[in-house]
Amino acid sequence: MKAFYNLIPAFLAAGRVTAMPQNGVPQQAVLAASTKHTANPLGVGHFSEWSRATKKQFLVDWQNGKASEWTIVEGNEGGDLDSMTAALTWAYHLEHSSENTSHPIKAIALLQTPSHALDLRPENKVALDNSQMTPGHEDLLTMDELPEDPETLSRKLKGIVLVDHGSPLRKWSHAKIVSIFDHHKDRGTAPDAEPRVFETVASCTTLVARQMLDELEKLDQEYHMPHELLELVLSAIAIDSGGLSGKKTTQADIDVSKRILARSNWKKDDLEDVMEELDDELSKAQKDIDSLGLRDLLRRDWKGDFIDTPSPRTPTVSLGFASIPYSMDEQILKTDFAELFDWFAKHYRDGEKEKIREVVLTVRDDVRIDQDQADSLFNVVKEALENNDQGIDFQPWHRADELAPRQMVWTHKSHAGRKVIRPIVEAAVMGWE
Template sequence: MRLASYALLALSAATAALSLPSRQHQFPLVLPSPANTIENSRDEAYWASEEGVGHFSQWSKAQKRNFVDDVRDGKASEWILVMGNEGGDLDSMTAALTWSYHLSHQHADTNKTIALLQTPRDALDLRPENKLALRNVLMSPGHRDLLTIDELPLPAEEIAEQLKSIVLVDHPAPLSVWQKAKIRSIFDHHRDRGAAPDAKPRLFEGTASCTTIVARTMLDELERRKEGEYHMPHEVVELILDAIALDSDGLSKGTPADKFTAARLLKRSNWSKQKLYDVMDRLDSEMKKAKKDLEELGVRDLLRRDWKGDLVETPEGRPNVHLGLASIPISLEDQIERTLHNTTQAWFVTEEKWSEEIGADITLALNSFKERDSHNKKIKTREIVLVVRPNDKLTEKDSDELFQIISNAVEQSPFLDAQPWKRAKELTARQMVWTHHIASGGRKLIRPIVEDAVAAWRL
């Protein structure tokens, strides 16, 4: 799947890193050239451009080049792909990159290992915190050293059958396009969904960061190596610390595993002489500041910057449906102000175009923001925006039924206190917006409610 190119983000998140004396930046920001796509990868010029200067970047680019060449030469069966979830947050990206580096160095039979980011390359910078973290560890500013879903030489379904295996990180089960691939390992901090019971290692633990589980396993195996440790570049260590810091609020919300693993990593970093909580608090502040820098993003980019979607299997006789969920840290009213005509339906027009572009049958935008209550106290508010549209797969009757089933599930859920949006009168058929104030009411709560409702769709 190829997505249209996007307007370039403001560079404030990236340039903020220049003020950090402990991180060196030895390259200029070079923007990707539309002509230099993966199709040109047989051309030496493709690989010579947009160099990152760190060891990790150079290794990653070499792995990417070898992988692309091998797949084209019919050697995909020699490769292991490590992949996170399609939302592509810092935790998911870092966990995939970390484990792929470890596997490729740990055993001779796993040296053909590469991380796959299940995000299009032109969407990577829609997460400013990812852009900042990658820049801090000297990766290529144009992301030439990362393998993204739209750069696969063959369709994912086709490659899945050929691969040696895949590893899932920050994701409990493979997306439907990877179902025919052998799952080697799973590392996750979400609910175990029973996928690949024979995978090794298969670790599910309620840590703040999935990267913690990956990094702890990596360190354990690294330190037990009979032949001695392989080279662990400080860039990898510091990228891991960024991810753990952001997910654990600088360890203030970290589990013992997050804290002990961060302490082990700190000893291997360029900040080894500094205090753990001072470092993690600083990294958390840096990442959060960058993460909030979304002023330049329009509605389409807000929808796709943290998008997760896949097919939901329905009872026999019903079409399987593609359910997509976007997590957006901005209120619907503020998003409406970013549309051309500043109207509610202008927002839904943009949402419709995005849904059609990626083939989503049901879309939910899960918005979260802070507003002041009647006592002028800031409270966290959440919104659930539901859209179901008829298409070549779903009839008008199908769409009406699904919309009603999901609406009932949301409104009757004992875990939510969903109330109609104050501007609900502006909505049209098969559109609904609810508000609620459940602190844990993000995608992890809403997705199972909706998926279970859709899966139970009866004749």
């Protein structure tokens, strides 16, 4: 029986915040940002036009010192279809639901990934093409297109809305958190945010779309809802819920999909057929990544931030996670020398049947953290993982004896992915002295 792998490398390095590039990926894994195409045909339809016009107005207002009039709706830095769709949906709703009021809201969706990494998720490209957006992602605002660094911009904004992640990255910590929508664990961030929705569903887009529809239906006059956006919403829910037939599917995912379908151009079609077809198309695209090298596999789903520790010598640790749908053995073959050492030298998902997940831990010493500190930090995190209270039975990888100091690889057969592993690691780092 073929085993399927879900690898979750965890990488730690201590140092100042300024030591990391803006997108949070270790410099060794960053390729030069490509410029966006300028000769692409413009997208057609209201949704593309709105998105492009909003992006232009945001940049014009920033230039004119009006950043304080804007709310940024941002998904997580992994930039998957769910995160992107949830952000676009809520930004569209905020603007259109308030446009005939005395306090209209200026809102824009931000993809917390650089533009050159967007095509590393082919399912996003398919969904955006289906929604008639401009090729090359010109309608979308990405991290590398922000007019200034988030630390500075966050102090000027009216606020931010978090979708598909429950707490902001450190670089957005100075911004007011207006609302939160997340389908993961509630960590208590921004208790006064409104709306503040934490609920276990397959797709965060379900939560955003439900809130949007509830508010839309209470308006004296409904605003125009473009079919392209509705179809994008169905796409995001479909791929996260396995066409509404996956194990993570909830009644909320089904109910919201019915409500969205009834407003879309597919309203005469059967819901199950629509969602199954979307899931098949998008899942096929999602798996079309065999041509990606190791660095691109890491870049396509990199999530990282800075964690405070009690240690006076190393008060801040850079912590990064990447989820890769290949086993360690398969990834090693993608390196230049097809050897284990080359995987670590470069620094750095799922099926049914028997699913084997792999977790990699490595701690790097450099000019800001000496070897003794790095050894201590590695041991603290290693012990926390091996003695976790989540019932995860970590077993050493079959080549663990070949690993260098402060490198470890485990396998486990539980369903625990990054969303379970990451809090364990973060708690260990925050308690390290």
